[in-house]
Amino acid sequence: MNTDLVKVVRAAYFAGEKHSKQRRGDLEETPYINHPLELASILVDEGQIDSVDVICAALLHDTIEDTDTSIEELISQFGPKIGGIVAEVSNNMNLDSASRKVQELACIPNLSIEAKLVKLADKIANIRDVSTMPPVGWTLDKKKSYFDFALEVAKSAKDASPRLFEVFVNDYQHLKID
Numbered sequence: 001m002n003t004d005l006v007k008v009v010r011a012a013y014f015a016g017e018k019h020s021k022q023r024r025g026d027l028e029e030t031p032y033i034n035h036p037l038e039l040a041s042i043l044v045d046e047g048q049i050d051s052v053d054v055i056c057a058a059l060l061h062d063t064i065e066d067t068d069t070s071i072e073e074l075i076s077q078f079g080p081k082i083g084g085i086v087a088e089v090s091n092n093m094n095l096d097s098a099s100r101k102v103q104e105l106a107c108i109p110n111l112s113i114e115a116k117l118v119k120l121a122d123k124i125a126n127i128r129d130v131s132t133m134p135p136v137g138w139t140l141d142k143k144k145s146y147f148d149f150a151l152e153v154a155k156s157a158k159d160a161s162p163r164l165f166e167v168f169v170n171d172y173q174h175l176k177i178d
C-alpha cells in the first residue's frame with residue numbers, strides 16, 4: 001500500500017467525522033468540512049505543495065480548535081510531525097477574538113515552514129469565503145478588517161511559499177466585498 005495515500009485518506013476521513021455536525025456561518029450553512037478540504041486543494045493545486053504532512057495537517061487544522069480532538073489523539077493517529085503542525089496553527093480559544101488575532105499574528109514568524117504553508121492556505125480560503133459566502137451578519141467594515149488582518153498574516157508567512165503569497169495578494173486585490 002502507498003502509505004502516503006493511506007495517511008491522506010485517513011486524515012480526510014478523521015476530519016470529516018470530527019466536523020460532521022458543524023456548519024459554516026454563511027447563509028447556506030455550508031458543511032464545515034468544505035473548509036479544510038479547500039485548504040488541501042489550494043496547497044496542492046495552487047501552491048504545488050506535495051508534502052503529505054502539510055496536506056494532512058491542512059485537513060486536520062481546525063480539529064483541535066473546533067472539535068473535541070486533543071493533540072495527543074492527533075499524535076497517536078498521525079504521528080508527532082502532523083500533530084505538531086496542527087498544534088502550531090491552533091489558536092488559543094480561551095482568548096477573546098481580538099486578543100486571539102493579536103496572538104496569531106505575533107506567533108507567525110516562529111512557526112515552522114509547514115505551519116506557515118497551512119496558514120497561507122487558510123487565509124486564502126478565508127478571504128475567498130468572506131467575499132463569496134460571508135458569515136451572516138458581518139458588516140462591510142468587519143469584512144475589510146478581516147482582509148487586512150489576513151494580509152498581515154500572509155506577509156508574515158510569505159517566506160514559506162512566495163507562490164502562495166502571490167495567490168493571496170492577487171485575491172486580496174481582486175476579490176469583491178460589499
Ligand code: ZN
Binds near residue numbers: 035061062122
Ligand atoms: Zn481554517
